[in-house]
Amino acid sequence: MADNHKKDEIILQQLEVIRTMTEHNLSRMGSDFWGAPAPAPGSGAPERKAAAPEAKADGGTEKAAEAAADGTDQAVPPPEKLEDLQAELDGYIGLARVKREVKTLVNLVKVHQMRKENGLPETEMSLHMVFSGNPGTGKTTVARIMARIYHSLGILSKGQLVETDRSGLVAGYVGQTAIKTRKVLEKALGGVLFIDEAYALNGGGDNDFGQEAIDTVLKYMEDHRDDLVVIAAGYDGLMDQFIRSNPGLESRFNRFLHFDDYTPQEMLEIFRMQCRKGCYELDEDAAGAVQELIARENTDPVSFGNARGVRNLFERVLVCQADRLARQETVRREELMRLTAEDVRRAGESEREDAQ
Structure with a gap:
């Protein structure tokens, strides 16, 4: 019984870590969804000054x-x-x-x-x-x-x-x-x-x-x-x-x-950009899964919403990643940054389930 209680405590701790990291990463993403990522400190690129409110x-x-x-x-x-x-x-x-x-x-x-x-x-x-x-x-x-x-x-x-x-x-x-x-x-x-x-x-x-x-x-x-x-x-x-x-x-x-409406390739690049802003790394096979999911859901640019549709898709993938990591007893920092093809696939399935 004590072992089960300790295991529950570990899972709760990991869930809190996942929640905190996800909130931190999302807060780092600029409100300007279409913009280029901010230059890294020390990169030599000019930092963006505070814009007018x-x-x-x-x-x-x-x-x-x-x-x-x-x-x-x-x-x-x-x-x-x-x-x-x-x-x-x-x-x-x-x-x-x-x-x-x-x-x-x-x-x-x-x-x-x-x-x-x-x-x-x-x-x-x-x-x-x-x-x-x-x-x-x-x-x-x-x-x-x-x-x-x-x-x-x-x-x-x-x-x-x-x-x-x-x-x-x-x-x-x-x-x-x-x-x-x-x-x-x-x-x-x-x-x-x-x-x-x-x-x-x-x-x-x-x-x-x-x-x-x-x-x-x-x-x-x-x-x-x-x-x-x-x-x-x-x-x-x-x-x-x-x-x-x-x-x-x-x-x-x-x-x-x-x-103009965004092309599928441009929408994939928008997804990649959000990964970079949030310190996420997209697996190679996951990139292909994202492109397939965009092609499947973007049958109507008006209802999908172009870049807004990509943002919604990205957030769904993060939810599926969190669900996957919550099932693990321990979660390394590298895993918190990784998005897999399975995360993308589950995001697509969740959308179809919600539509039914």
Whole structure:
């Protein structure tokens, strides 16, 4: 009986070790799922400086972001080096078309500023953009780095990203939508307002207040055109219809960036990147199992969610690894870092069981 009790204690200790290590590894992974892993200390690569805070306009704003966005004394981070930001963008997996468009836009802005410095006539330039593509293709990630790039170029005074959607802008009563929308816009001044699924603001019927939100946003875009950039995002066709439905929108949003779905190979590389960030090592045969699982589950990029689908798959594999290790009496450090083909296979089986 004493032996059984001691064995139970050992198993509980190992479970606690697994739980702690897993939480530690997950916490080390950046919130920017699409980005390149941070350079290792002493590698000689430049470390990423603290970016401007990101504020959620739906009540989930972090304290630091709230302070900065509300105009309190929260320090605004200094502009980052443009070369570092461009290198970070290049380090993102996929997004080839978007990277080219962003570089072209940066060059346009730089020349525009040089003409201004040399006293040459300036053509009015709109930096507001439409991001279109399926879920999980990196739209929010690119919006975040665009805010930092504009801050680096001196176009925006703070460079924060404020993310919202219809629920963050539209109220349920007459006169309240404009107030609610203005609060979000005030938080975004000096940075980028990212409106996800922006087309939901339009076409809600005669009693809908979405148009009031659109009108309020357009007015702020005009009144604060020197220190506010708005990015509207959503599905391809729906975003086209949304922009063309309103002359004010059509005149201000004349830059369109399309985000392609990730290829299976790119999604495998995203999975590998998450392994590197979390100090996990993927067995050689496990990599093939991951690629097969992605191919099987990614029958519809919209429902799978591109990189978000990969993230969900990665988390399921970690759960299966934890279940496997919990059955062992002792667990070495190397085993805590290892992901096997069996872990991947069980992750696929668990998904099919949940779907039944």
